[in-house]
Amino acid sequence: MSALSIKNVTKSFGENHILKGISLEAEAGEFIALVGPSGCGKSTLLRIVAGLEGADSGEIVAGGRDLTRLVAAERNVAMVFQSYALYPHLTAGQNIAVPLAMRNLTSMQRLPVIGSMLPGQREIRKDIMRQVTDMARSLKIDHLVDRKPGQMSGGQRQRVALARAMVRQPGLFLMDEPLSNLDANLRVHARGEIVDLHRRAGVPTLYVTHDQAEALSMADRVAVMMSGSLLQLAAPEVIYDDPAHIEVAKFVGQPRINTIASRVDADGAVTLGTWRLQPHETLAPGSDITVAIRSEFLSIADMGTPGLPAHIERLEFLGSEVIVYTKLDAIGESMVVKLAPSEAKGLVAGKPVTIVPQGERLMVFGADGARLRADLTFTTLLERAHG
Amino acid sequence: MTQTFTLGRAIRLTLLSLGALIFLAPYIFMISTAGKGQSEIFTSSLSLIPTQFFYLENFAKAFGRVSMGTLLWNGVVVCGLIFVFQVVIAIPCAYAMAKLKFGAARLLMALVMLGLLVPIHATSLPLYVAFDSAALLNSYTALVAPFSISVFAIFLFLQFFRAMPDDLIHAARLDGMSELGIVMRVIVPNAWPAITAFAIFSVVAHWNDLYWPLIVVSNQAYATPPLGLLFFRAAEAGDDYGALMAATLIITLPLVAAFLLAQKRFVEGITMTGLKG
Amino acid sequence: MADMTAISLPVEKSRPIVNVSERHEARVAWMLAAPAMILIILFIVAPVIAVITLGFTDFELGYSTFKFVGFENYAELFGDRTFRQSLWNTAIYTAIVAPASILLGLGVALLIESETVGRSFFRTAYFLPVASLLVAMATVWQYLLHPTIGPVNNLLNLIGLPGPNWLGSAGTVLYSLSMIGVWQTVGFNMILFLAGLTAIPRDLYSAAEIDGAKSSIDRFFLVTLPMLGPTTVFVTTISVINAVKVFETVKTLTEGGPNKASEVLLFTIYQEGFVYLRVGYASAMTVVFLAVLVVMMFAQYRLVDRKVHY
Structure with a gap:
């Protein structure tokens, strides 16, 4: 039995279908990143799991409990918000204590003045204080507990928000872009910290982000969402190397994957510029397809070598690699090639070259965007079509 | 549930x-x-x-007992003049305080904060004596002059101008504008939200004000709407509530209509100027 | 050597250039601020000084001479039964109108905020009195509260209750005026509270729900009330100051009567200063009025500094 299962969740606002039936299973202790462009429904899905919004249909089960009809407070989930959502009038310590106070104190005991006079609450409060201190110490924010959010830096607030989420030992951990308000340096550092914390807590985690690099680097599995549908849920390597959908391939990876629109010829072969490619298995003749290949699986050779003739338009030197922007001579499509600096020696803008793809890395997608599995590899790049 | x-x-x-x-x-x-x-x-x-x-x-x-037209006209003239003076005088001052360096800025700030504390009710006695000895009672001057300066306007515009980027003004200076030119062509066009908010605040306050008109005006020709209504009540000996309600309706209508038409602006204006009630 | 002097010369010259541009900026600033400054001195500073000075004289309008009488006015003030009554009435009026209009304003704002239907209608309805001419609406209230022909008493009679003489009897007049005062100011406070409520980040409510604040009452105490802190301090100050400045309704409806039962501070000052023309004496009252305002503003600054610091 999985630790969290989301079954066929839908949500619409009027004619606007935000979620078109999302299903997803997470194992115990698994870290799943929900990634996609803004407006794809990932945050809505997270808020539905949290109980902050209701789904139109579908089911959410966690740890054997059906959460679908429970309010947020009863679900024992923790959430870290993009804005951190710390209570500005409470100190860091008081912020961390809120979930415990809500759970362990009665509503009478929580009243401002009267509450502190009721019997029995002192021990509970002491216990809460102890847990807060422990949590603050383990996140190395014990020196901040008496400060209010307004007096803390972004990174410190983020840690307080994490502490508030973790202190009550939730059954499920939800994070809504928790790093997007940090500056670039801090963000990379915080990625490692969150993964670390997650490993220690061992709680299934849903992590929403629009940053594909964040998703790939942190998650056990990545769920790529586009306009309300879950396109692929798989390990980061699979998402990158073996995307199930053209949109997934385009969304993941920097620079963006090279794509060339084409059509299957009458004999089942594919013409790519001056090349004809013979797929491994048959494609329906006449159907529209997209051929895609990542920039690192292209190389540049001298003019005259078998390959795709092109002109270099522009070079970007990035230190450990060089990005070469080219334009194919035959069909005018842009091709981006990623090279090691040593391979880029002697390349200048305007130079005519030949681009050589690694044949087994070419991917073909159908008109609906789905990957055409049948032809994972092209047998070879065939001979130059007379041109 | x-x-x-x-x-x-x-x-x-x-x-x-x-x-x-x-x-x-x-x-x-x-x-x-x-x-x-x-x-x-x-x-x-x-x-x-x-x-x-x-x-x-x-x-x-x-309409017969009191010249309603005159009342409404007086209200429009007085509120209009007050608003124009307040804005024309407050904006340059607030600009100087927000964006220019000069020695008196701190003193001026102290004066503004002090001014926020002092309502017309506190200054009316000496002002009345002064207007009386200058033979200016029963005039538009007496109705408008004390309100030509609004420290609240200075305060509001000051906050607004401080939030404007300095680079905007530097760019205008490099383009060769004079400081007055900057105020007219850069500051004012960008300050419309604050100006409309203040306009609503100012007009509501002075259209409704009874205290000062009651003090300086005894001649019906210069009566503002609230004062005119008071005169009308005095003239109406018995309990002719029908006529009284008709007069009330006429006098209430302009501002209520303005409010109903521009509700969103009114609410924004009140929210923005909520300070001094 | 010759080169070096040639280089150092412009450097020395450049210092006064900076000063010239700073002086120019200061001069322009002075010119822009001068009209405002002169008018502040003319219409605010000078009159305040004059009122304080006049408070120590026996100046009366119409007499050409006056003399300084020290604290005589103030001594008379605190022996003056009308003035004491007036202070007391103002305090009662404020003690009713300020809390009632704050609580009702907050209540209406909360109800409107949590309701999806008819929001703008309700907002308009409650705000309308703020945009209406108070003198005019006071007249309407006078009719509504008329002891014999007024709809309010007719309604009470209908259900068998005797209607009081709302504005005409010393026992009820202050409460009736307070009621009108509350009616007139609730909308204003409501708008300010609504603005305060909209400014609360939605995420805080989500966080509170996740943290276990199940009921809306829990969330009110955890999020809404603390987050409205600054607005509340602010609304309180305005409400108190406006209540202390009550004048229009008293002047229009009761002239301080019956039997001084609705005599309030500004009305007393108005009577003494502009009807009896005892300027010196009225000035002393004005100083007391001003002192009350200063104390209340000061209390607000302190409260804001202490409590509402995030």
Whole structure:
């Protein structure tokens, strides 16, 4: 039995279908990143799991409990918000204590003045204080507990928000872009910290982000969402190397994957510029397809070598690699090639070259965007079509 | 759960509706009574629709006893003049305080903060003595002059200008504009939200003000709407509530209509200038 | 050597250039601020000084001479039964109108905020009195509260209750005026509270729900009330100051009567200063009025500094 299962969740606002039936299973202790462009429904899905919004249909089960009809407070989930959502009038310590106070104190005991006079609450409060201190110490924010959010830096607030989420030992951990308000340096550092914390807590985690690099680097599995549908849920390597959908391939990876629109010829072969490619298995003749290949699986050779003739338009030197922007001579499509600096020696803008793809890395997608599995590899790049 | 939800909402809507009814009752009775004849007012005050329509008669009386046109005109002139003076004087000052360096800025800030504390009621005695000895009572000057300076306007614009980027002004200077040119062509066009908010605040405050007009004006020719209504009440010896309600309706209408038409701006303006009530 | 002097010369010259541009900026600033400054001195500073000075004289309008009488006016003030009554009435009026209009304003704002239907209608309805001419609406209230022909008493009679003489009897007049005062100011406070409520980040409510604040009452105490802190301090100050400045309704409806039962501070000052023309004496009263305002503003600054610091 999985630790969290989301079954066929839908949500619409009027004619606007935000979620078109999302299903997803997470194992115990698994870290799943929900990634996609803004407006794809990932945050809505997270808020539905949290109980902050209701789904139109579908089911959410966690740890054997059906959460679908429970309010947020009863679900024992923790959430870290993009804005951190710390209570500005409470100190860091008081912020961390809120979930415990809500759970362990009665509503009478929580009243401002009267509450502190009721019997029995002192021990509970002491216990809460102890847990807060422990949590603050383990996140190395014990020196901040008496400060209010307004007096803390972004990174410190983020840690307080994490502490508030973790202190009550939730059954499920939800994070809504928790790093997007940090500056670039801090963000990379915080990625490692969150993964670390997650490993220690061992709680299934849903992590929403629009940053594909964040998703790939942190998650056990990545769920790529586009306009309300879950396109692929798989390990980061699979998402990158073996995307199930053209949109997934385009969304993941920097620079963006090279794509060339084409059509299957009458004999089942594919013409790519001056090349004809013979797929491994048959494609329906006449159907529209997209051929895609990542920039690192292209190389540049001298003019005259078998390959795709092109002109270099522009070079970007990035230190450990060089990005070469080219334009194919035959069909005018842009091709981006990623090279090691040593391979880029002697390349200048305007130079005519030949681009050589690694044949087994070419991917073909159908008109609906789905990957055409049948032809994972092209047998070879065939001979130059007379041109 | 859904049960308590609907019950809660029912209670909420009932409370809101009852409250709204109480708050609107005076307007309902004002409109109803303005159309009733003397005898009906005395016999059945609870029926809302007049059995016989006396609207024409009552409005004729209201227009006959006091020159309503003059009152409304005075209100427009006085509020308009006050607003123009306040803005023309406050904006350059607020700009200088927000964006220019000069020695008196701190003193000026202290004066503004002090000024925020002092309402017209506190300065009216010496001002009255002064206007009296200058023989300026019963004039537009007396009605407008004390309000030509609004420290609140300076305060509001100051906050607004401080939030404007310095680079905007530096760029204007490099383009060769004079400081006055900057105020007119860069600051003012960008300050419209603050200016409209202040306009609403200022007009509401001075259209409604009774205290100062009551002190400096005894001649009906210069009466503002609230003062005029007071005169009308004095002239109306008996309980001719029909005519009185008609007059009330006429005098209340302009500002209420303005509010209903530009509700969003009104609310924004009140929110922005909420400070000094 | 010759080169070096040639280089150092412009450097020395450049210092006064900076000063010239700073002086120019200061001069322009002075010119822009001068009209405002002169008018502030003319219409605010000078009159305040004059009122304080006049408070120590026996100046009366119409007499050409006056003399300084020290604290005589103040001594008379605190023996003056009208003035004491007036202070007391103002205090009662404020003690009713300020809390009632704040609580009702908050209540209405909360109800409207949590309701989806008819929001703008309700907002308009409650705000209308703020946009209406108070003198005019006071006249309408006078009719509504008329002891014999007024709809309010007719309504009470209908359900068998005797209607009081709202504005005409010393026992009820202050409460009736307070009621009108509350009616007039609730909308204003409501708008400010609504603005305060909209400014609360939605995420805080989500966080509170996740943290276990199940009921809306829990969330009110955890999020809404603390987050409205600054607005509340602010609304309180305005409400108190406006209540202390009550004048229009008293002047229009009761002239302080019956039997001084609705005599309030500004009305007393108005009577003494502009009807009896005892300027010196009225000035002393004005100083007391001003002192009350200063104390209340000061209390607000302190409260804001202490409590509402995030």
